[in-house]
Amino acid sequence: MKLSIALFGITREIVGQPQLELTVPEGQSVQQLLAGLQQTYPALGELRSLAVAVNNEYAQPDAPLHERDEIALIPPVSGG
Amino acid sequence: MKLSIALFGITREIVGQPQLELTVPEGQSVQQLLAGLQQTYPALGELRSLAVAVNNEYAQPDAPLHERDEIALIPPVSGG
């Protein structure tokens, strides 16, 4: 399936673009997605934390992803 | 000695005037002043509390009063 992943802040700078288009096996989990990305972009693994948001909510590591999901990487937030 | 006592809020209403002029024995304490006033105006004794301010500070019960002191009765405050 095809996933589109929105990138913000330092993840956008690490990857070098605001959006990533990936083709991954059906039913891939949040955890598997992160593992793959951290292999391709080792600097992602150096962050204090890295969460995945699915449809505007923080997703659990074992949550399966779907093609229509709005997915984003969430590096450590620093609002306020 | 002569004391002038400023009255506010409910104490002003109980006494019926904003200022009391009293002649008391030299060296009278805060406590003695209060006891005398509560005898003359029993309604003062029904308040939740009644403090005496001397020169803008709360006075201890055994503090002696002086003729030039700025004295005020302080019923329960309710600012804010």
Add this chain to the structure above:
Amino acid sequence: MLIELTDQPIHVAAVLDAVQADGAGAVNSFIGTIRNRSTGRRVVRLHYEAYDQMAVHQLRKVAEQAMERWPMLQKVAVVHRKGTLEIGDVAVVVAVSTPHRAESFAACQYIIDTLKEVVPIWKKEEYEDGTVWVAAHP
């Protein structure tokens, strides 16, 4: 430090501006306004009376105590209204600025809590059928 007792409407934005400081990232403020209800009775308006000189002196002391207790406090402003106030009117504004936020909450709360205990200001609530000096009796 801005300490004021006034019979004029309080301009909240001006009080907040008074605590702005380039080194202060956090401003906490408390605004006390006149409620339309008190212990279940409908309040029509309120009358605040103050022992002016002592009130200002005690307000200043409370602010100074806060600055001793939280040395990182940058600026403090306390403005209290007196006279007759209508529902919704601002009775008091406390504002403090600090580099970090936790202290701004603690210091602001300390100031308003202590103000309500020690500053000689009295309010008389007016209802449709009478008036009461708040907290006067047990």
Add this chain to the structure above:
Amino acid sequence: MLIELTDQPIHVAAVLDAVQADGAGAVNSFIGTIRNRSTGRRVVRLHYEAYDQMAVHQLRKVAEQAMERWPMLQKVAVVHRKGTLEIGDVAVVVAVSTPHRAESFAACQYIIDTLKEVVPIWKKEEYEDGTVWVAAHP
């Protein structure tokens, strides 16, 4: 409930007005401004970036959680700025109104504390000799 993410300067007085309610005697507000120093370095300006739709959704969730936890909360307003901010600019304003003051402090502090943990907004500090994404690395 007023929840807003904006690239325009925040008008603090308007945010405070948004939580006024006749039944609310207490308004607590927190204003976060840009400091000229961070961990000892001189900050020139800041850049805030947000995941807009999730940020607004999460801001709303935080406000709703506060209203569940403090059912006496009358109104809540949270406005967060994004884009480039200069020293002294307002980055965030949280304001809550309650009938009694203790809850106003607790609820306001809960909202800003939780906002800083969960809302997808990121700031990059700009110094004279470089930039850093705040809190990104251990």
